[in-house]
Amino acid sequence: MRTHPRVSLSTLSQWNWTVDENLDFFDREGVRDIGLSWGKFEECGGWRPYVDRIRDGGYRVTNLVALAPIPLSDRSAWGEPLDRIRDTFDAAEALGAECLIMTTGPGGGLTWEDAADAYADAMGDLIADEAVPRGIRIALEHTNSLRTDIGILHTLRDAVDFARRFGVGVCMEINACWAERGLGATLADGADTIRIVQLSDFAIGTLTTPARLVPGDGDIPMRRIVGQLLDAGYAGDFDIEMIGPRIEEEGYPSASTRAVEYVGDLLTDLGA
DSSP: OOOOTTEEEEGGGGTTSOHHHHHHHHHHHTOOEEEEEHHHHHHTTOSGGGHHHHHHTTOEEEEEEEEOOOOTTOGGGOHHHHHHHHHHHHHHHHHTOSOEEEOOOOOTTSOHHHHHHHHHHHHHHHIIIIITTTTOOEEEEOOOTTOTTTOSOOSHHHHHHHHHHHTOEEEEEHHHHTTOTTHHHHHHHHGGGEEEEEEOBOOTTOOSSSOOBOTTSSSSOHHHHHHHHHHTTOOSEEEEOOOSHHHHHHOHHHHHHHHHHHHHHHHHHTTO
16 A cells, blocks of 8 residues: 555554554555554453554554544533543553543533533543643544534534633544635644644435545545645645445455545645
């Protein structure tokens, strides 16, 4: 597999594989820039048994997807999610993850503004007192608006504003923002907040989610948007995160190889 130093491959792109199957595939194909999933670790006995293999295996962990949503409208239920978030901090530090991708959690019946204030109450001290001193770089992900169960950020513009308020970064999910109004202006203004960019493609007319495609196979104007990012000064990584029936039908090895090579060729062509 041809790889580019700014392209990483997420273990979520092989949704039904175990962590061991992911790592075996990365080893066979020479993939060394990777994204990891907290949820996968939980399904495979936790993250701790994998620390040595990942730290000693020559991998660069561009990100750890933890999400860890907080039920913002129910303060009595914050204890367990916050303890879980502290554990994700430990995992990110131990695994050498360059950023920790999270969502805010659902707002429930709160207004958006009140939910944002609740997030400040829940996470403000945790970010300032525990994440920042340990060098843990949080990237808040904006999601498809169907996913109100895991977050209140559904546009890249809101994610940029929110991240600046809390002194954290943004995970830009191209599948959730490619058709946004004023995207070019948002990228030009907010590139300094973007810690990682998640790439996959989308076919117009798709009515289910997740139903992502290999980059280059769908309707997202990938060259234009990636070019705008680079022109805005974004110097970070592009993480391939593909989930859905088309990826399952094609098979993980083929879809992953095509994605890594397409994005790498695109970045090379754009001068990244």
